[in-house]
Amino acid sequence: MTHSPSAARLSDRRPLYRSVFISDTHLGTRGCRSDFLADFLRNTSCRQLYLVGDIIDGWRLRRSWYWDAQHDEVLRLILRHARAGTEVTYIPGNHDEMFRAWVDPAVHGGLEIAGIRLAAEAVHVTAAGTRLLVIHGDAFDSVVRYAKFLALLGDGAYAAALVLNRWFNAARRRLGYPYWSLSAWLKRQVKEAVKAIDRFETALAAEARRRGLDGVVCGHIHHAEMRELAGVLYINDGDWVESCTALVEHHDGRLELIDWAALRGFSFADPRGARTDPRGLGVSAPA
Numbered sequence: 201m202t203h204s205p206s207a208a209r210l211s212d213r214r215p216l217y218r219s220v221f222i223s224d225t226h227l228g229t230r231g232c233r234s235d236f237l238a239d240f241l242r243n244t245s246c247r248q249l250y251l252v253g254d255i256i257d258g259w260r261l262r263r264s265w266y267w268d269a270q271h272d273e274v275l276r277l278i279l280r281h282a283r284a285g286t287e288v289t290y291i292p293g294n295h296d297e298m299f300r301a302w303v304d305p306a307v308h309g310g311l312e313i314a315g316i317r318l319a320a321e322a323v324h325v326t327a328a329g330t331r332l333l334v335i336h337g338d339a340f341d342s343v344v345r346y347a348k349f350l351a352l353l354g355d356g357a358y359a360a361a362l363v364l365n366r367w368f369n370a371a372r373r374r375l376g377y378p379y380w381s382l383s384a385w386l387k388r389q390v391k392e393a394v395k396a397i398d399r400f401e402t403a404l405a406a407e408a409r410r411r412g413l414d415g416v417v418c419g420h421i422h423h424a425e426m427r428e429l430a431g432v433l434y435i436n437d438g439d440w441v442e443s444c445t446a447l448v449e450h451h452d453g454r455l456e457l458i459d460w461a462a463l464r465g466f467s468f469a470d471p472r473g474a475r476t477d478p479r480g481l482g483v484s485a486p487a
């Protein structure tokens with residue numbers, strides 16, 4: 201007999217997943233899709249929850265600090281998971297590096313606040329015995345802005361760029377300048393972006409391998425991915441700004457990347473908060 205995830209959650213007390221990994225939520229910025237994230241946290245249960253960096257975005261330095269009730273709700277839900285017995289591990293990233301000062305390497309196991317353990321990194325062992333290095337990944341980043349560039353171009357901006365290129369070169373011609381291809385430049389940039397992502401992935405896989413581990417779980421580049429690389433498993437859990445993805449481990453140790461917005465039928469065009477119910481009952485569970 202098969203249960204839907206929500207039925208399993210209601211019928212017995214076993215959590216939905218063995219572990220859940222999320223990163224790059226960027227709470228404190230307008231970019232954070234906090235309504236989808238709150239919905240995810242409300243409808244998820246797990247033994248271990250890893251917050252893999254860039255969770256709260258630079259509250260001390262940021263000029264355009266943004267916070268609303270939905271952002272509060274996300275924190276409240278994380279604390280609720282911790283209270284309910286979920287082992288929560290917070291691994292700071294570069295946007296929440298203020299927490300890195302709290303991660304004292306001298307203290308074995310790291311600091312714990314309100315049931316949330318702070319650690320620079322972690323090693324997660326799956327039910328199948330796979331040992332994964334859990335780290336944000338910014339230390340292995342050469343040029344991350346390329347990833348954003350790539351995302352931008354993925355959004356149909358390339359077609360717009362071609363139109364712009366025509367106007368641009370018409371103007372250049374009138375001014376007596378030779379033709380300069382914007383589209384060729386963009387193509388070069390995309391190629392560089394792909395190379396930068398590849399370098400990032402290769403560096404992280406190499407680090408896991410160097411430590412004798414079976415793989416790595418990271419975030420940082422907002423690009424969800426799970427594949428074999430250099431003999432180890434490279435997994436990126438994505439983000440909650442440009443996509444809404446999480447890595448989940450099932451009780452048998454099987455790892456899966458889930459796209460929460462797609463599972464729920466949410467659209468990024470939806471007005472913020474329109475598709476969520478604070479009681480978590482008004483929307484149907486994912487299939």
Ligand SMILES: [Mn+2]
Nearest residue numbers: 254293294420
């Ligand atoms: Mn980052």
